[in-house]
Amino acid sequence: MDDDSRLNRWDRRTDLVLGVASLVFLGSYAVHVLLPRLPNAAHVFFLALLYTAWAMFAVDYAVRWRLSGEGPGFVRRHWLDTLVLVLPLLRPVRVVRTYESIQRRRGESRLSLHARVAAYSTLSISLLGFSGALAVYQVERSAPHASIRTFGDALWWTCSTLSTVGYGDYVPVTTLGRFVAAGMMACGLALLGTVTGSFSSWMLQRFALNEDERRPPES
Incomplete structure (x- = not known):
């Protein structure tokens, strides 16, 4: 199986999970910023969710780099993915990609x-x-x-x-x-x-x- 096929299979398997993780990341960050008077334990919990989601993004990036077979060229070719990893607040836009992937699996969009x-x-x-x-x-x-x-x-x-x-x-x-x-x-x-x-x-x-x-x- 070639690298593109493996990468596409990985993307299909992780689209929904990472889409949910993106929303969890944004929700946790919003609670942390907008509700500063929450108990310290609550802030720790939401920060744990935030960093867990970020770790999932990093693992996804590393796996996609490995499966692409491009070596260091992956960073240049997928510069937007690299930017999103560094600035994870851009990550919720992945929800759009997740929705598009689901639509493709179900057939032609209406x-x-x-x-x-x-x-x-x-x-x-x-x-x-x-x-x-x-x-x-x-x-x-x-x-x-x-x-x-x-x-x-x-x-x-x-x-x-x-x-x-x-x-x-x-x-x-x-x-x-x-x-x-x-x-x-x-x-x-x-x-x-x-x-x-x-x-x-x-x-x-x-x-x-x-x-x-x-x-x-x-x-």
């Missing part, structure tokens, strides 16, 4: 290609936005002269950043917060570009179809 792109982009933006808001809120809430003091402020800042509006009423002041902001800007541009491109393609197809319907039949 949604058109353009509808799937729009739906998956919306889900990705929502997960990234929530993760980014948590990260910024955690590092900014206690910083001197910070404008982002509540999670509501962080959510509003996330919406304006991902939409590339950037009102400037809330801005991160810490180095880590600005690093998160740069990542959010890049993700927002990429995802919005995907949605815009898909919508434009759909409109062109609709116009082309209407033109074909209006064209008189050839004799």
